[in-house]
Amino acid sequence: MTTPQQVPTSPSKSSASTSKSMKPITLTLPRKSRTKSHGIGTGGKNSDPLDIDNSAFEAEHYCNVLLTEKHLSELIQRDNDLSTEIRQLDGDMKTLVYENYNKFISATDTIRKMKSNVESMESEMDQLSKSISNISNVTSLVNDALGPKREKIRQLTGVHDLLKKIQFIFELPTRLKLCLDQESYAQAVRYYAKTSRLLEHYRSLSVFSSIESECKEIIDKVSKKIRENMTSENATGSEITDCIVLLISLKEPPQQLAKEYLDLQETFLSKLLVATIDEMPKIPADYLLKSSEDYQLTTSDERAIIELTYLNEKFLKELNKFVESFNGFFLQPPKECRDTKSPGKSPAKSPKNNDLIRYVSTTLDVEVKELVRKEFLEFIGAITSEYLTIVDGLLEFPNNILDFKPETHIKLLNKLNFAALSCASLSSVIKFDERIKEVISTWETGIGKRLFGNAEKELIEKFVEFSEKQKTKVFSSSQQRFKYVQTFVLDTETWLTTYLTKDCLRIIEECVKTEVPMFENKDDVEKFLKKIQAEFREFWYSIINSMMKYVSPINPYPINPQDPPPPITSLIMSRMLLDFGEIIVTQVYTSFSDRLYTSRDNRNRFAVDVYGGYGERHAISKELAQDVREIVGVCKDIAQRILERYVEIVGNRISMNIRGIYTMKSSITNLTDVPSRPTSVSKIWNVIITELTLIEKEVVMLYGTEEENNLDDQDSNSLPSTDQNSTANQDNSNTIRAPYAHSNSSYSSINSNRPKSSNPFFASFTHLTSHIDKLFSDRIEIFGIVEIGKPGIIMGVIKILLKAWIETVRMQTLTNKIFQQIQVDSEFVRLKLWKYIEDERILNTMLQELASSAFRRCAEDPLPLENT
């Protein structure tokens, strides 16, 4: 038992010594068997001193327990068990020792080897460090040795570069020559521009100076060539510009260049303009389709648009380019500011020259600059005006304004607007955009003028034509004439209303409603409408004025006065103006307001109620209401004045008849065949009354009476039944003499009907009574305000007639016979006139005045006729 117990001690010693440096050797234990054998006591882990496998096992206590508790047989059994277990454990231990022994052996071997190796390592390390220091020494040595050589190499490289440049310079003449031969002048100029400063700097060296002179020679040639190119007939604008750029780079004197450039472009652009104008009518209709513009042409006849596009593309672009380059080259302060400005603004330039152009500029003296600027502006101004003239030509309105399609023009204007926007340089130099705006605004005014002017012209033409017809046309009956006049009035009024509300309005509406960018802006539309409104207002005034002028021309009359228009024209005009004032103006404005104003946006428009002549209400937008009121007022006013003019003309014409009828001479010739007492009315009075009847008819025709319905019937119906000769007089004045008997009888009957006036003025009166009468009678305005309406008009004429009669009588010296004649005439007139007169007092007063005047002017003792 002692040996096996000893054996494991030795390996355990060795393992302890080697375990530090060697890998750990795990000791394997035969766990299985042991747990099996002591399986009894596995259950109790607590410190049970009776469990044999437990660490707290007390052998003595255990033996005592066994001895006390167990039977002998059990003890024997227990003893046997224990001895077998011991044997088994012993065997296990032996195996274990054996198994782990090898591991101990190898561990000790390893430890032994390690001990021997570590001894040589230290010396080797020393050697290594020694080698490394050696190496670094050598390297620094080599570096020091190579230093100076490297410096040399660097110098040599610099020299090489310089030599290369010099070679370029030396080769320059040849290169330039080559360029010259190849006509790539731009390249040549670029080469030269690069080197010229250098050459100038080293001019003192003979080598360089010779090269320089050689180069100069070639460059001179080049510049000459460039000039040649530039001045050649076929040079285009951009070519000229390119050439000028090159010349500027060659440092030619700028002032001269500016002049040359200006001259050349002037000829070029002028030629271009002429050519373009020539070509314009020949442009194929599909020109636009090729161009980038994306307008849709609805009709093929919109040539104007095509032409304008063509013009803009061909000419305006060139012009703008020129202006931009010229401005850049000569006028603007160089570089910085232009650098910020020009990028992107010259898309048309060839990229090759772009860099050059952008940086090329010149410096001119202030004075010279101003001079150049002045010339430049002059030319630009002139050529722009020419351009605008063409544009104006395109914008001409057609002869017949009704054929006018505003769409085309608006498109044109839009294009112009667009062109103005794209020509920034042109705009900045000569305010091109403003001029275009001016063109547009002129157009806007023009359209109104044309539309309305046309109406006015036609209206006046209608009147003239009517007047002519009145003079020449013979009407078979008064009824026919009556119809004719009425139709004329109605037709004309309808025509005017239709023209204004249909045609004019349509065109204006089209203008406003087109969806073209120009009119997108609301302010623009408003401006346009304002212009139209102003024109419209102007139109009414102008109509009124020309009517006024037509009937009463500003004096004096032409030296050989043409026949003045017949008085009925004035009557018609006055009637029409009245209608204008009462209805038409309001109507037309209402439709304008409806179509042009309210439709745009309802909320902001306050409609103003305007009351028409007949009390009807019209809602008219605020902007127009003022105009409407004003024009209505003026219309009525002028209607009144024209009416007064009519009364004056007619009154004077009718009064002319009276002149000279009562002179002694005429009385002798006219009245010799009459018996001593006049029994009949002077012929002339029949004529006058006939005329008056005609005038009444005219007036009734246009101004109507209360009994208008009866008009178509014979006039006689409305005359007093006692008055039988009147119809005869009117219808054929040849048989005037026949009804004289009637005349006297009716005269007396009337007198007896009216006892108030039955005391005839001729029979008994004195100065005194006449004066007293006069005191109480109102003063009569002869050419005063004429009341509108039939009675007023007729009254006006009658007043003029009677007053003229009085004045005529006063100028005469009368014989008794003439005095009596006047008496007869006076009664005749009273009889005839009373039906026209509303206020008999005036008639009475005037006839009385006539009587008293005649009485005084009678040289013999006046012998009034008896009434019977």
Place this chain on the structure above:
Amino acid sequence: MDNEGRSCVYGLRHQARCLTAVIAETEQNKFLVGSQTLKRDNEIHLINFNEDEFEITSTIYQHLEEVWDIAACPAKSDLFFTCYKTFDSISSRTKAKLWRMNNSDVISEDFEKGSRPPRSTSHLPLECIFEIKEDDTIKKVLWDPKKDLTKFVSIHDSSLRIWEFDEQMTSAKTSHTVDFSSMNESLPPLTTGVWNPHQPEVAIGKECYVQGLDLRSQSQTFNINGAHSVLVHALDYNPNKPYQIASAGDDCKIRFWDLRNTTNCLKQISDHTHWVWAIAYNRFHDQLFLSSSSDCQVNLQSIVSISSGAFQYDERENDDGSEYEYHDQLGKPTDGLVRAYDQHEDSVYAVAWSACDPWVFCSLSYDGRAVINRVPKEEKYKIIL
């Protein structure tokens, strides 16, 4: 005494058409009026308006025939022409006579004594110097406004005669006759005439036109065709501004013409409502203009814009001091009707400015009422200040 706004009325008791200022009389406001009645003897009234007393005295002379026109001699206050009408049963004749009022001094003496009433009741005789009978249609006699008493002009129905006085002015003979008669006899006669104060030229009105006639050559100097749409009734030359003439007629208008360019009238006034019978420029301030019409009105117009005073008022702008302020208060004279006088109840056929006081004028209506008025103070101050 402030008689501002008042007017002085004198009744003739006869109808009357013609009136003239006694042009040669520059001490007193004197006017001559001729009456026109058929049934009684006619009278010539010499009206004397005394401004201080504000009353009218008159002297009446006998004149048998009715007076159609009267023309006072510009140089001698006692001489005047009348045109008058005589008639018999078949025809009437118009003739003219040169008269002398040879006893005017007697009257004034009497008046000074105060023994007579201001209005003479007895009819003094006139001394007839000579008579013009030619033609029997004489309408109007014109004196030379330059006060040259060698010539005068008579206007007839269809002709114009230039006469020369003999040395003692006791007779005259025709030196030239200008005939206006045309083939058509029914054409109206000449209506009026006026002698240009600036040059030997007479303007006549006939029908609708006004014509100028050079007295030396008897040739036409101007012709305003259609000056008025009916008859031309009255003419007057601007006394201070050559080449300006005013015309008026039956179309109730007054028009002013520049004779160098007659295609358009300078100005037109249409304030009357019936025929305008007489017009008169103020001899001193030609911006004041009178017109009378058969609408019984006399209108005093201011026509400063076309008068010789037009410049004066522009220049005044540059003046300094108190005058300017004064002027500001009153305002400048402006064109337009200054006042319409409606004291007449019948047609006013004649109007005349006084030869003495530039602010006094007289108008005469058919009923024989002569009214003397003065320019309103306001207007007067506007002009003279």
